[in-house]
Amino acid sequence: MSADRIVVCGAGAVGASVAWFLARRGAEPLIVDRARPGAAASGKAAGFLALDWCLGTPLDGLMRASFGLHAEIADELGADRIGYRRTDALMVASADDGDVDGYARLDRPAWLDGNVAVHQVIGDRTTTAQVNPHALTTALVEDAVGRGATLRTGVVEGVDLDPGTGAVTGVIVDGEATPAAVVVLALGPWTSQAQRWMALPQVFGSRGASVVLAADVPGQVVFSEFLTGDGQRTQLEIYPRADGTVYVNGLSEHDSLPEDPDGIAPITASGDELHRRAGVHSTALRDAEIVARGSCYRPLTVDGIPLIGPVPDVPGAYLATAHASWGICNAPATGRMVAEMVLDGASRSLDAAPFALSRLPMGRIAV
Numbered sequence: 001m002s003a004d005r006i007v008v009c010g011a012g013a014v015g016a017s018v019a020w021f022l023a024r025r026g027a028e029p030l031i032v033d034r035a036r037p038g039a040a041a042s043g044k045a046a047g048f049l050a051l052d053w054c055l056g057t058p059l060d061g062l063m064r065a066s067f068g069l070h071a072e073i074a075d076e077l078g079a080d081r082i083g084y085r086r087t088d089a090l091m092v093a094s095a096d097d098g099d100v101d102g103y104a105r106l107d108r109p110a111w112l113d114g115n116v117a118v119h120q121v122i123g124d125r126t127t128t129a130q131v132n133p134h135a136l137t138t139a140l141v142e143d144a145v146g147r148g149a150t151l152r153t154g155v156v157e158g159v160d161l162d163p164g165t166g167a168v169t170g171v172i173v174d175g176e177a178t179p180a181a182v183v184v185l186a187l188g189p190w191t192s193q194a195q196r197w198m199a200l201p202q203v204f205g206s207r208g209a210s211v212v213l214a215a216d217v218p219g220q221v222v223f224s225e226f227l228t229g230d231g232q233r234t235q236l237e238i239y240p241r242a243d244g245t246v247y248v249n250g251l252s253e254h255d256s257l258p259e260d261p262d263g264i265a266p267i268t269a270s271g272d273e274l275h276r277r278a279g280v281h282s283t284a285l286r287d288a289e290i291v292a293r294g295s296c297y298r299p300l301t302v303d304g305i306p307l308i309g310p311v312p313d314v315p316g317a318y319l320a321t322a323h324a325s326w327g328i329c330n331a332p333a334t335g336r337m338v339a340e341m342v343l344d345g346a347s348r349s350l351d352a353a354p355f356a357l358s359r360l361p362m363g364r365i366a367v
């Protein structure tokens with residue numbers, strides 16, 4: 001194996017996008033994941049995409065660029081293959097008890113026949129869209145492999161550094177040294193493990209539950225301010241998909257992150273409660289069968305902004321992580337930026353300064 005090889009660690013949506021943009025430029029990266037593409041949050045997320053929902057924040061450019069790139073990826077890989085389609089998005093109010101009609105500003109669609117009041121259209125087919133995140137992540141990796149990348153199943157256990165320069169010389173996978181000149185760490189919430197190998201900013205994981213229902217309803221995404229019978233003000237998100245299913249999320253869970261994404265067991269009570277709350281909105285959802293339950297961790301920084309760029313003082317090491325609730329949406333422009341950093345020496349398509357690692361305290365875990 002070549003010592004100038006590029007190794008992308010983690011095959012979530014972010015690592016898959018990095019590998020895809022590298023492969024399109026003729027690089028032949030090695031992609032290493034301990035499980036499989038989309039094994040973690042990138043296979044369990046809703047897959048909602050927005051154009052301008054981060055207006056006025058450092059994420060605005062990344063999101064706008066990614067929204068356009070998703071449409072280009074759908075053209076190239078096939079919209080049906082990745083579950084891509086434009087959607088409308090509605091803001092509604094709903095409650096277990098009491099009349100919500102006072103919140104109604106708009107007529108409600110026929111399928112929202114429960115205790116629901118529609119008060120705003122917050123997205124339309126020019127500003128909001130969706131993908132099946134597992135299908136997208138898998139397709140990006142498959143296409144990258146078709147262009148010369150290699151996918152390897154294995155646990156990244158360390159990064160070898162030159163003792164003199166501190167530069168990357170290899171990656172340790174399943175105890176075996178693999179020569180490399182460039183390593184891109186796209187490990188999502190597991191990035192914290194890489195603090196044993198080099199000084200990095202802290203990345204946290206925030207766990208959320210989801211459920212997928214078998215129901216064929218119109219392509220209108222619903223963001224609901226939902227008041228529970230015991231007085232909790234909650235948010236429920238309902239995402240109809242083109243394949244005749246509906247993805248629902250909106251419950252936080254609290255548990256420590258297991259080492260292996262396959263060790264994240266869905267909590268039955270969370271899925272049942274999401275189903276129950278969705279059913280308050282629509283009899284089609286109330287009567288639907290649960291076809292999948294999920295739990296996954298959003299990767300987060302303390303300032304809520306992703307980490308995209310070179311690791312200070314470690315030539316050849318890059319980080320692409322911590323996209324919080326927008327990792328599917330913002331993966332493509334992230335992948336393109338990192339490919340430019342690696343192949344051209346700097347991001348040409350977007351200003352990388354807001355995402356620089358040096359803005360946050362960096363630390364290394366002693367082993």
Ligand SMILES: Cc1cc2nc3c(=O)[nH]c(=O)nc-3n(C[C@H](O)[C@H](O)[C@H](O)COP(=O)(O)OP(=O)(O)OC[C@H]3O[C@@H](n4cnc5c(N)ncnc54)[C@H](O)[C@@H]3O)c2cc1C
Nearest residue numbers: 010012013014034042045046047048156188326327328329
């Ligand atoms: C309930 C929920 C709904 C969401 N909905 C949306 C949405 O609608 N739109 C949106 O844009 N975002 C959404 N998100 C956020 C999104 O899921 C994440 O931001 C995104 O998936 C993170 O992708 P990633 O590639 O950085 O990490 P991950 O998907 O976590 O991938 C990390 C990969 O690294 C691998 N790995 C870990 N450790 C090792 C190791 N030592 N060696 C090798 N491989 C390793 C894992 O196996 C995994 O495949 C949602 C998140 C949650 C929790």
